[in-house]
Every structure is written in structure tokens, then in C-alpha cells.
Amino acid sequence: MNIKDLDYFHQLTLQKNFSQVAEYFGVTQPTITLAIQRLEAEFATKLVQRDRVHNQLLITDTGRQLAVHATSILRELQITHQEIDRLTQQRTILGLPPIIENFYFPKVAARLQALGELENLQTIAGGSVHLRHALRDGQCDIALLGSIEPLSYQQLAVNEFDHRPFSIFVSRQHPLANRKRLYFSELRHERFILFNSSFVHNTAFNKLTRRNHFRPDVVYRANDTHIIMNLVAENVGITFLTTIVDQHRDDVVRLELMDDEQPQFITSIAYRTNHVLTAAQRQVLTVLRQTLGSA
Amino acid sequence: MNIKDLDYFHQLTLQKNFSQVAEYFGVTQPTITLAIQRLEAEFATKLVQRDRVHNQLLITDTGRQLAVHATSILRELQITHQEIDRLTQQRTILGLPPIIENFYFPKVAARLQALGELENLQTIAGGSVHLRHALRDGQCDIALLGSIEPLSYQQLAVNEFDHRPFSIFVSRQHPLANRKRLYFSELRHERFILFNSSFVHNTAFNKLTRRNHFRPDVVYRANDTHIIMNLVAENVGITFLTTIVDQHRDDVVRLELMDDEQPQFITSIAYRTNHVLTAAQRQVLTVLRQTLGSA
DNA sequence: ACCCTATTATAAATTATTTTTATGTGGACT
DNA sequence: AGTCCACATAAAAATAATTTATAATAGGGT
Structure with missing residues (x-):
């Protein structure tokens, strides 16, 4: 069996028109007809059915089943090419x-x-x-x-x-700045500046607020941790970041969380x-x- | 590209001998040579290398990469056939x-x-x-x-x-038979008859014994729940089974487990x-x- | 009812691809 | 040096895919 036939069939399930598929591949229309006939012989089943009333092409049950597998075979082959090229x-x-x-x-x-x-x-x-x-x-x-x-x-x-914990970062001028450790629940009334572009940070943060039953006051969201740290330094709010983001700035203090079962x-x-x-x-x-x- | 070539190559990575692969498929030896050459051209890379000194065939890095993908493509195709046939x-x-x-x-x-x-x-x-x-x-x-x-x-x-809990089943003559509920830890000194052929039952049972820090005295393992139940009825021991196995026998009593976070x-x-x-x-x-x- | 159009099918010829047959090559082993 | 093994190569033969040309089928318009 030729992979090309699977490709023709795959396109046919998308375009539902023999002539258009032929044009798509730069071949003539009978090529597509014959390719589908080959597949139908190989799998001993009808794959497509013409509905002249609504002027459309129907894909049979077995056709859809083949289409699913064809897609994944074609993708696998594409990956193979990419990988071997690299x-x-x-x-x-x-x-x-x-x-x-x-x-x-x-x-x-x-x-x-x-x-x-x-x-x-x-x-x-x-x-x-x-x-x-x-x-x-x-x-x-x-x-x-x-x-x-x-x-x-x-x-x-x-x-x-x-594995790294998440920590709280506050300005050196912040009342909590002289603490080393705290519980997340103590932050109920704080203003937060959060990292926007990290799905992981947001999920972890939401987990903690939900567990501690409060709605956080998020005053700003940024996509860059430098911006967040600058805002924290100015005491616009405090932030919640993983410790891999620790920049050792002397105008910002890191506070460890003492909660049990913290997200990591x-x-x-x-x-x-x-x-x-x-x-x-x-x-x-x-x-x-x-x-x-x-x- | 022809799937057949992938099949030839796949066998070659297993047999590492062109002539044997040819015989395996009932074709002549040059057929395999040419198929591999086609694949090498398609992927623009050397796939195999002859080691005349040790008289063996080496598969290159890219060859092994192709082999992995070829295997999964061939499997997908086989599944496709089976599914469409059904x-x-x-x-x-x-x-x-x-x-x-x-x-x-x-x-x-x-x-x-x-x-x-x-x-x-x-x-x-x-x-x-x-x-x-x-x-x-x-x-x-x-x-x-x-x-x-x-x-x-x-x-x-x-x-x-x-979702169903696991329960303890004991004979009506057993001292625990008048109980309705108990904790797994109360079973420390009991004799157990267990279900052998269920990975799930054994995993759940082991979880509970480990959590309760005891080594159970398993006196018999059977592959059939009827045998187990008969032995339990005779008070040879007690058993641990999911409640879907409940047979409503009047010579056996089911006891619920009250442990927190029971396996289900x-x-x-x-x-x-x-x-x-x-x-x-x-x-x-x-x-x-x-x-x-x-x- | 007739023609037109869109869409797919079929047949024969052509072209491309794969396989075989026959033979060559390189190296290990004796 | 000869022989065998394992694979490569070239040309011929066999298969398979594609194109060209044409047919078929049915719906829509007039």
C-alpha cells in the first residue's frame, strides 16, 4: 500500500470533492478515483458515498475509521522526516x-x-x-x-x-519585610502583582487562595518577572513566584511559606x-x- | 512512499540480514537492497552500515529513529485493518x-x-x-x-x-460475624484467603496492610471467587474483596471497612x-x- | 422534454516503479 | 589462491500508477 493513497483519502475526507483534491495534489481527477478504489479493495469496504440530492460526498463509518488512522499515520511520517532531518x-x-x-x-x-x-x-x-x-x-x-x-x-x-517551592516577595519597606516565614492565610488583605503568562503560577496561586477561602486583590498582572519585581520593590504590591525567579535584589525580600502540602x-x-x-x-x-x- | 518498504526495513532491523529478510517476505535479495536504497534516498540519510569485520549489520542513529516510527506506523495500519474488518x-x-x-x-x-x-x-x-x-x-x-x-x-x-469499596467477608461462625463495620487494623491477627488473579485486589490489599503496618497471614490464594467464598464459609480464613463480588450467601457475612481514604x-x-x-x-x-x- | 453543468467512473495508453535475473564486488576464512 | 558469504549493481521484465480521452449519471434551468 502506498502512503500517497492515504494522503489522497485524507484530503478527500476534508474537501469532499474528487476534482478539488486532484487539483490540490496537482494530479488528474481519475488518479483520485483510482486511489480510493485501491483503498476500498485493500480494506474490502466502501469508504465514500455520493449523495447527489444534497450534492455532497458522505464518508462511511469505515471511511471515518480509516480517516482517523490515516491522519495519525501521516503525522507520524511527518515527524519521522523532521526528526531524521535534524x-x-x-x-x-x-x-x-x-x-x-x-x-x-x-x-x-x-x-x-x-x-x-x-x-x-x-x-x-x-x-x-x-x-x-x-x-x-x-x-x-x-x-x-x-x-x-x-x-x-x-x-x-x-x-x-x-522541585521548588513558591515564595512570597515583598518590598523592603513592606510591614512583612522583617519576617522570614509566614502562612499564606496571612496574606488575605494584601495587594498582589501576578505573573500573567505562566499557567503553572496561576494554577498554584489559585489553589492556595481557594484552600484559604479568600478572593485575592490582584492589582496588576505582568508578563515579565523584572517588571513584577520592580513594582514589588516600589511596594505597589507583593508577588507570588517560584524561587527559581529569585534575583537576589536587595530592595525585595523573599518570605517562605509554611503551609502544609504547598504546591511545588x-x-x-x-x-x-x-x-x-x-x-x-x-x-x-x-x-x-x-x-x-x-x- | 510504499508501506512495504517500511515493512522490509523493519524486518531488516530485526534480522539484520538482507537475504534472510528477502526469504522472509518471499522476494529476492536485491528487492530488499533496493527498498533500503529508496528509503535512504527519501530520508536523505544512511540507514544501515555493514560491519564486515564482525560480519554484522549495524543500524545507524537515523536508522534506529526510522525503525521506531516504522514500527508504530505498521502497528497503526494493522489496527486499521482489524477495526475495519470488524x-x-x-x-x-x-x-x-x-x-x-x-x-x-x-x-x-x-x-x-x-x-x-x-x-x-x-x-x-x-x-x-x-x-x-x-x-x-x-x-x-x-x-x-x-x-x-x-x-x-x-x-x-x-x-x-x-466506584465500589472493598469489604471483608467472614464466616457466620467467625467471632467478627456479628459486627457490621470494622477498621482494617483490627484484622492484624486474622488468616486471609485472597484472590490471586486480580492485580487490583492485591494492590488494594497491600496498600491497606502497609498503611496499618502489619504483615498479613495469607493462608491460601485462589483464582476463583467461588472457591474463596467456600473456604471463608468453612471458616478457613477471611477474605478481602470488592463488593461487586457480593453473592448474598447466608453462610458468609460482609463487613464494611470504616478506614479513611479506602482504596476503591x-x-x-x-x-x-x-x-x-x-x-x-x-x-x-x-x-x-x-x-x-x-x- | 431538452440541454447544460458538475461530478465521478472507465478504458486504453503511457509512464513510473518495483521486482527479478544475472552477475559483480569485497572481504573473511581455509 | 580459491571459496564462500553477504550485499550491490545493471538490465530486463513485471507491476503499478497516472494520464488522456471519453462515458455515465443526475440535478437544475428554461
Whole structure:
């Protein structure tokens, strides 16, 4: 069986018109007719049915079943091409969430450069959900993912390499600045400045407010932790961030949370279980684990 | 690209010998050579390498990457064939764990017969792990699965339809027979007769003994709940089973467990997310939900 | 009722692809 | 040096896919 036939059929289920599909692929119309006939013979079933009354093409039950599988075969093949291309080019594409890229990547990059691996590395940015899809679709080889729950997906091999608590950051002028530790419930009447672009931060924060039964007063949301920290320094409000964002500023104080069963910011290295790691990629993994785990 | 080439290559990665693969497929040796050359051209990479010194065939990095994807494409195609065959034959294959088959299926079968659906249904038995693989590999369309944790797999659509506690069953002559409820920790010095063939029962039982810090005295393990119940009736020991196994015998007494956070026997209906349900299969699902959920 | 159009099917010819047959090559083993 | 093993190559043969040309079918318009 030829993959091309599956491709023709897949398009046919989308466009529902033999002639248009033929044009789409730059072939003549009988080519499509014959391809569908081949598939119908191979699977010994009718795949499509013409409805002349409504002038449309109906896909049969078995046709829809084939379409589902055809889609996933075609996707798998596309991933295969992408992966092998990257392997032959000796390139690795690494998916990085912005937080990790901002605060850790300089260190990682320095180590990789020392090993001569930086040239072969290309990064793409994105939130955890986006990067999970990018991994799945073969758009990147390895990704770092932030999460609150341990990640569990059959198609992904996941190594958690770091668990970090979330902390509260307040201005040095803030009444709480002389505290070292506190409970989240003490923050009931505070003004919050929050990180907008992190699904993980927001989920963790919502968990804590819900558990402590209060509606937080969120005065501002920003997409950049520097902006948040500057606002906190000016005492516009306080913030809630994972400690990997700790910048050691002397105008901002970090306060630990003492609550039981706090959410944790889990960072994991993930790659497809289907993916064969090259020597270079294994080296990238080692560097990531060393740099990120020990920091 | 022809699927056949992937099949040739897949076998080559297993057998590592062109001539043997040719014989395996009943073709001549150059056929395999040329197929591999086609794939190498398509993916613009070397896939295999001859090691004349050790007289063996090495698969390159990219070759192994292709092999992984080829395997999954070939499996998907096989599933497609199996599914479409069953669709055209109007058959449904239902995977049933023995416990559920023994105690619930008569009721389900009666309802299905009334609807004229029983003839088209074929069942296969097996433990939850086995049935999950059977589902994945297209050997069955729908399966009932027992578990303690909620099931979560990307390729499976899962509906939990019943949660049931585990209970203790003792003989009417047993000192505990006049109790209605008890804590698991009270069973520290009891003799147990356990169900052998259920992964789920054993996991739940182990959870409770570990939590209560004792090593149970297991005097016998059987694969059939009737045998277990007969032994319990004779007061050879007591047992631990989910309540779906309740047989309303008057020589055996069921005792509820009062422990917090008890494990639950979760029964779920599962099918591949890739699977298109036919009208008949949807009817089977409805009957299953009604019969099993309300019991 | 007739023609027109849109859409798909069919047949034969053409072109492309795959497989076979026959033979070559390189190296290990004796 | 000869032989065998394992794979490669070239040309011929066999298959398979595509195109060209044309047919079929049915709905819509007049």
C-alpha cells in the first residue's frame, strides 16, 4: 500500500470533492478515483458515498475509521522526516518556557558553548502546554516543562530534575519585610502583582487562595518577572513566584511559606519515548540536569 | 512512499540480514537492497552500515529513529485493518475482566439479547493490564477495566461508571460475624484467603496492610471467587474483596471497612480515542452503563 | 422534454516503479 | 589462491500508477 493513497483519502475526507483534491495534489481527477478504489479493495469496504440530492460526498463509518488512522499515520511520517532531518543536520531543538530561558539559560548556554554544542542547539519558547504539543508533533526534540503535578504521558519520557517551592516577595519597606516565614492565610488583605503568562503560577496561586477561602486583590498582572519585581520593590504590591525567579535584589525580600502540602514548581526534562537520542542530545541532557538541578 | 518498504526495513532491523529478510517476505535479495536504497534516498540519510569485520549489520542513529516510527506506523495500519474488518462484519469485541464477566455479564447479556445485539458481540477475557494492551493493539473495541486509581491514558477514552469499596467477608461462625463495620487494623491477627488473579485486589490489599503496618497471614490464594467464598464459609480464613463480588450467601457475612481514604474498585469503560464507535457499539456502551452503573 | 453543468467512473495508453535475473564486488576464512 | 558469504549493481521484465480521452449519471434551468 502506498502512503500517497492515504494522503489522497485524507484530503478527500476534508474537501469532499474528487476534482478539488486532484487539483490540490496537482494530479488528474481519475488518479483520485483510482486511489480510493485501491483503498476500498485493500480494506474490502466502501469508504465514500455520493449523495447527489444534497450534492455532497458522505464518508462511511469505515471511511471515518480509516480517516482517523490515516491522519495519525501521516503525522507520524511527518515527524519521522523532521526528526531524521535534524539528526542528519546534527541539530537539536530545545523547547524552553520563558521563565527558565530568562533565568537559567545563560548558565546552560555557557556550559554548552564550552563543550562546543551550542552551535547545534536551537531553542523555541512557549508555555508548557504549547511545548508539549511541539514535542508531540516533532517540532522539538527535548523540552523543559514546568508543572505542579508530576507529568505523566505515555508518549513522553519525563525526568523531573527540580522541585521548588513558591515564595512570597515583598518590598523592603513592606510591614512583612522583617519576617522570614509566614502562612499564606496571612496574606488575605494584601495587594498582589501576578505573573500573567505562566499557567503553572496561576494554577498554584489559585489553589492556595481557594484552600484559604479568600478572593485575592490582584492589582496588576505582568508578563515579565523584572517588571513584577520592580513594582514589588516600589511596594505597589507583593508577588507570588517560584524561587527559581529569585534575583537576589536587595530592595525585595523573599518570605517562605509554611503551609502544609504547598504546591511545588516541578521542572522536568521531556522527550518523546519514540525519539532516539543522539550523543549530542544526551550531552545536552546531562548539561541541563547538572546546571538546573544543582542551582 | 510504499508501506512495504517500511515493512522490509523493519524486518531488516530485526534480522539484520538482507537475504534472510528477502526469504522472509518471499522476494529476492536485491528487492530488499533496493527498498533500503529508496528509503535512504527519501530520508536523505544512511540507514544501515555493514560491519564486515564482525560480519554484522549495524543500524545507524537515523536508522534506529526510522525503525521506531516504522514500527508504530505498521502497528497503526494493522489496527486499521482489524477495526475495519470488524466494522464490516458488524462485530464488536468486548474485553472483560473475569470478575466482571462472572458476576455482571449475565445481566448485560440478557439486555443485549433483548436488543438483538448479543450475536454480534464477542468477548475476550483478561486482566486489566492485558486488556489495556489488547485495546491499544486493536484486538478489542471496548474493554471494561478495573483499577484503583482513575485511569489516564492519552490514547484511551475512559468513562468511569462505578466506584465500589472493598469489604471483608467472614464466616457466620467467625467471632467478627456479628459486627457490621470494622477498621482494617483490627484484622492484624486474622488468616486471609485472597484472590490471586486480580492485580487490583492485591494492590488494594497491600496498600491497606502497609498503611496499618502489619504483615498479613495469607493462608491460601485462589483464582476463583467461588472457591474463596467456600473456604471463608468453612471458616478457613477471611477474605478481602470488592463488593461487586457480593453473592448474598447466608453462610458468609460482609463487613464494611470504616478506614479513611479506602482504596476503591473503580470500573471503567474504555476504548481508543482513535476508534469510531458504530451505532451497535454505542448501544453496547449504553447497556453496559445502565446495567453496571445501577446495580 | 431538452440541454447544460458538475461530478465521478472507465478504458486504453503511457509512464513510473518495483521486482527479478544475472552477475559483480569485497572481504573473511581455509 | 580459491571459496564462500553477504550485499550491490545493471538490465530486463513485471507491476503499478497516472494520464488522456471519453462515458455515465443526475440535478437544475428554461
